[in-house]
Amino acid sequence: MSESIGNEMYTLRINGQDRPVKDAWVGESLLYVLRERLELPGAKGACEQGECGSCTVLMDGDAVCSCLVMAATAIGADIVTVEGLIEKDPSMATTADVIASQITDVQQAFITEGGVQCGFCTPGLIVAVHHLLDKNSDPTELDVKESISGNICRCTGYGRIFAAVEAVVQVRKASR
Amino acid sequence: MSTVKQDTRLRDILGTSALRPDGVAKVMGSFSFSSDMWAENMLWGATLRSPHPYARIISIDTTAALLISGVSAVITAQDVPGKATYGLISADQPVFASEFVRYMGEPVAAVAADHPETCRRALAAIIVNYEVLTPVVDPELAMLATTEQIHPDGNLIRHQRIICGDPHISGNITVEGNYTIGMQDQAFLGLEAAMAFPDSGGNGVELHIATQWLHEDRGQIAACLKLPEDNVRLVLGGVGGAFGAREDISLQVHCCLLALRTGRPIKMQYSREESFFGHVHRHPAKIWMKHHATKEGKIVKVESRMVFDGGAYTSTSPAVLINGITHTQGPYQCDNAVVDGYAVRTNNPPCGAMRGFGVVQACFAHESQMDKLAQACGLSPVDVRLINAMHTGDKLITGQVMESVAPVERCIRETDAIPMPETLAPNANVLEFPGGSGRTADRHNIVRGIGWGVSMKNLMYSEGFDDYATARCTLSNGIASLKFATSEVGQGFVTLAPQIARSVLGVDDVVLETSDTQIGSAGSTSASRQTWMSGGAVDGACRLVRERLFEHVGKLHNIDPIRLMIEHTDVIDTIGTFRISVAEATQGITLSETFEHHHRKTEDLDANGQGNCHVAFAFVAHRAVVDVDVELGLVKVVQIATAQDVGRVLNPLSAIGQIEGGIAQGLGLAVMEEIIMDNGRVKNPSFTDYLLPTALDAPHVVAIMIEEAEPQAPLGAKGIGEPPCISVTPAIIAAIRAATGKALSRVPVRPQDICL
Numbered sequence: 001m002s003e004s005i006g007n008e009m010y011t012l013r014i015n016g017q018d019r020p021v022k023d024a025w026v027g028e029s030l031l032y033v034l035r036e037r038l039e040l041p042g043a044k045g046a047c048e049q050g051e052c053g054s055c056t057v058l059m060d061g062d063a064v065c066s067c068l069v070m071a072a073t074a075i076g077a078d079i080v081t082v083e084g085l086i087e088k089d090p091s092m093a094t095t096a097d098v099i100a101s102q103i104t105d106v107q108q109a110f111i112t113e114g115g116v117q118c119g120f121c122t123p124g125l126i127v128a129v130h131h132l133l134d135k136n137s138d139p140t141e142l143d144v145k146e147s148i149s150g151n152i153c154r155c156t157g158y159g160r161i162f163a164a165v166e167a168v169v170q171v172r173k174a175s176r
Numbered sequence: 177m178s179t180v181k182q183d184t185r186l187r188d189i190l191g192t193s194a195l196r197p198d199g200v201a202k203v204m205g206s207f208s209f210s211s212d213m214w215a216e217n218m219l220w221g222a223t224l225r226s227p228h229p230y231a232r233i234i235s236i237d238t239t240a241a242l243l244i245s246g247v248s249a250v251i252t253a254q255d256v257p258g259k260a261t262y263g264l265i266s267a268d269q270p271v272f273a274s275e276f277v278r279y280m281g282e283p284v285a286a287v288a289a290d291h292p293e294t295c296r297r298a299l300a301a302i303i304v305n306y307e308v309l310t311p312v313v314d315p316e317l318a319m320l321a322t323t324e325q326i327h328p329d330g331n332l333i334r335h336q337r338i339i340c341g342d343p344h345i346s347g348n349i350t351v352e353g354n355y356t357i358g359m360q361d362q363a364f365l366g367l368e369a370a371m372a373f374p375d376s377g378g379n380g381v382e383l384h385i386a387t388q389w390l391h392e393d394r395g396q397i398a399a400c401l402k403l404p405e406d407n408v409r410l411v412l413g414g415v416g417g418a419f420g421a422r423e424d425i426s427l428q429v430h431c432c433l434l435a436l437r438t439g440r441p442i443k444m445q446y447s448r449e450e451s452f453f454g455h456v457h458r459h460p461a462k463i464w465m466k467h468h469a470t471k472e473g474k475i476v477k478v479e480s481r482m483v484f485d486g487g488a489y490t491s492t493s494p495a496v497l498i499n500g501i502t503h504t505q506g507p508y509q510c511d512n513a514v515v516d517g518y519a520v521r522t523n524n525p526p527c528g529a530m531r532g533f534g535v536v537q538a539c540f541a542h543e544s545q546m547d548k549l550a551q552a553c554g555l556s557p558v559d560v561r562l563i564n565a566m567h568t569g570d571k572l573i574t575g576q577v578m579e580s581v582a583p584v585e586r587c588i589r590e591t592d593a594i595p596m597p598e599t600l601a602p603n604a605n606v607l608e609f610p611g612g613s614g615r616t617a618d619r620h621n622i623v624r625g626i627g628w629g630v631s632m633k634n635l636m637y638s639e640g641f642d643d644y645a646t647a648r649c650t651l652s653n654g655i656a657s658l659k660f661a662t663s664e665v666g667q668g669f670v671t672l673a674p675q676i677a678r679s680v681l682g683v684d685d686v687v688l689e690t691s692d693t694q695i696g697s698a699g700s701t702s703a704s705r706q707t708w709m710s711g712g713a714v715d716g717a718c719r720l721v722r723e724r725l726f727e728h729v730g731k732l733h734n735i736d737p738i739r740l741m742i743e744h745t746d747v748i749d750t751i752g753t754f755r756i757s758v759a760e761a762t763q764g765i766t767l768s769e770t771f772e773h774h775h776r777k778t779e780d781l782d783a784n785g786q787g788n789c790h791v792a793f794a795f796v797a798h799r800a801v802v803d804v805d806v807e808l809g810l811v812k813v814v815q816i817a818t819a820q821d822v823g824r825v826l827n828p829l830s831a832i833g834q835i836e837g838g839i840a841q842g843l844g845l846a847v848m849e850e851i852i853m854d855n856g857r858v859k860n861p862s863f864t865d866y867l868l869p870t871a872l873d874a875p876h877v878v879a880i881m882i883e884e885a886e887p888q889a890p891l892g893a894k895g896i897g898e899p900p901c902i903s904v905t906p907a908i909i910a911a912i913r914a915a916t917g918k919a920l921s922r923v924p925v926r927p928q929d930i931c932l
Binding site for chain 2: 025027032035036040041042043044045046047048049051052054081082083086103107108110111112113114116117118119120121122123126142144145146148149150151152153154155156157158159160161162
């Protein structure tokens with residue numbers, strides 16, 4: 001880092017852990033800091049304008065576009081990224097099967113219902129769908145469409161993504 | 177007992193909805209896209225681009241940029257050691273502009289620095305002195321000999337005629353129209369990104385890159401770097417969608433040059449704005465078309481003139497043009513034709529490959545014409561298409577005989593049989609209205625319309641090009657390993673390839689090796705070709721290994737190999753007295769074979785556009801139901817019904833994903849997607865201003881896959897990627913015409929086209 005850029009130091013609370021951020025330029029977005037400084041590349045950058053939702057993370061329970069949040073303003077917030085959605089003990093994750101068994105119902109449904117193609121929009125959508133279902137356990141089709149209309153997918157045409165959300169809702173309903 | 181269990185066990189073979197092997201990583205966010213790469217000691221690269229569509233470069237001063245702390249290199253055209261230009265068909269595009277910039281956003285210089293922000297400051301510090309020139313932006317003017325030629329190769333990229341049958345014949349009924357197709361962007365989500373690692377000593381480079389065709393990239397890069405191809409190794413970085421936009425070189429050469437110059441790993445990634453300037457787009461086109469028909473509605477002759485705006489450099493314009501003109505007739509019988517096609521150079525952004533590749537433009541015209549013909553003859557849109565439907569064995573306007581399975585009639589009839597959606601309920605939620613979450617529509621102004629589109633699309637490359645694919649299969653200890661350079665861009669070849677191996681070899685465990693240039697070419701992931709071509713290569717390699725396995729087992733157990741076959745996961749003999757599991761039969765041995773799949777030869781078109789130029793074809797029908805707010809000019813696509821000729825379904829889940837995804841892109845072109853140009857300037861290079869279909873725009877898709885195995889195809893399956901996005905666009909426009917009574921001769925349809 002060149003001198004002219006600056007060298008901020010602060011701490012962010014991410015996925016339940018305090019993560020120090022060193023030598024950062026104060027202009028860096030939360031998305032940049034997650035991806036380039038904290039080894040959390042799950043959130044993706046695709047528009048830098050909050051239009052595509054690929055960078056969606058949870059901030060104090062709200063779904064936000066991390067490309068629009070300056071990292072230094074997120075101090076004190078409880079941030080959850082797609083990596084933090086996994087119910088896991090990292091030390092247990094030694095084989096692919098174990099990892100697969102630790103993915104969430106939403107993540108599993110995206111795979112089994114064909115909601116993933118290139119996968120670039122997927123992490124943002126996974127976070128957005130978790131956020132939706134946390135707030136509304138029985139969404140209508142229109143609720144689903146509106147709540148993920150800020151997440152652009154260029155591959156699937158959304159049909160299999162709707163199917164994935166529907167599958168999760170049905171399974172959760174049946175297990176209540 | 178164990179045999180019964182094996183018989184009923186669900187195996188992920190061909191025909192099943194096997195799941196993506198990269199699915200877990202993708203949903204967890206751990207899949208490595210090319211933009212996710214990071215390396216010790218790496219630098220960031222960035223590109224300086226022309227702010228002008230056409231200008232002469234007087235001088236470039238990089239002194240101030242080099243003085244900025246953290247900047248390691250600034251390079252321009254004079255730092256390109258090899259060939260100064262590249263290109264897929266004609267190497268006419270400079271690595272960096274030196275004398276002239278010919279489109280807005282053309283690369284002029286590149287920098288390497290320690291932080292993206294340092295890069296941005298360095299780019300701002302490069303002083304380029306331009307003499308701004310008047311851009312040539314109208315292709316009709318550009319192609320005139322009297323107009324300034326903006327490139328040493330001239331402004332006319334290609335002209336091709338088709339003259340078929342009796343050019344002077346006429347019919348009782350004629351219908352004609354002028355049609356305009358706007359410039360669409362592929363808008364993949366995963367922006368251009370790459371990481372280049374220089375070899376120590378600087379005599380080679382390894383580039384991890386999101387691309388559609390590793391080997392083609394390597395050839396072009398090596399020439400520019402002046403390095404032997406063996407010293408340029410390409411590895412496929414995770415690809416976030418492609419749709420044609422990754423066929424051409426973008427940042428590849430720049431990234432490698434910076435790595436070789438600095439001796440450090442270079443990471444480059446475009447922003448969305450830069451991406452709009454960094455890759456080619458779908459050609460805007462103007463098409464005049466005239467149909468002559470009998471009074472019963474049977475097509476007698478088609479005439480057309482097509483002008484494709486290729487932008488500043490050639491890219492794939494010559495091939496796009498040929499696809500356009502050779503699909504003038506659409507999926508209909510036609511004995512006589514006169515077609516003139518022009519691909520023209522202008523100071524607009526370079527245009528090239530996008531899903532549908534020239535056929536999208538032709539289809540919008542011929543399907544608009546079919547509806548005019550129906551009206552002129554008093555026929556329904558369905559009947560006029562059935563009367564003219566093409567069949568296997570028909571002669572095309574190029575003289576080529578349709579050898580592919582051609583279930584055009586079935587596509588139309590089965591689409592027609594799909595139930596219509598419910599009418600818009602009186603108490604429907606406003607989100608279901610045109611305008612969606614804008615919540616602007618008035619229930620009373622909403623009118624419903626229905627429209628049709630049917631299309632034909634060629635598969636694989638054309639005009640004599642041998643776009644072969646290579647694959648290697650290695651079988652050992654019951655595990656098959658597959659190696660190929662095929663680009664997985666999201667379409668699901670990584671799902672299909674193991675399905676093939678399981679089906680052929682009776683294994684369950686299949687390992688995919690890294691896709692890179694350490695094996696022969698796979699050709700491009702484009703032209704709906706990888707299932708056919710790389711699928712054929714994987715199938716061929718697995719079959720060769722299976723022969724070797726049978727020889728090995730036959731020798732050990734004294735059985736003629738010709739009597740051996742695979743049943744589920746066992747090798748058995750044909751009379752059922754011998755059985756050994758593939759896992760056991762391959763313990764301690766390694767069988768490995770490589771196979772190249774070539775499609776049948778094609779040929780160039782002659783001066784009259786005659787020749788067997790295409791390999792094969794696929795067909796599809798679309799019926800669109802739309803609701804239109806006629807006051808505000810807003811459209812909601814309610815339902816798309818479709819029946820698609822797929823040959824054979826190899827993975828139903830992947831197939832429906834291709835169909836629904838393609839339909840969404842065709843919907844985008846119909847009602848919202850357009851790069852807006854103003855005298856050579858792109859006005860909307862962002863996702864705020866370039867609109868893409870969202871979840872609320874997605875129609876209800878009802879799809880039927882018509883399975884009539886294609887005898888030419890190695891697996892019986894046709895490519896399915898492109899057809900869904902082609903005729904859905906004219907179907908939607910026809911539905912809007914039906915709702916509004918407007919002529920609507922351009923796509924995308926804008927609100928003002930409907931309500932003013």
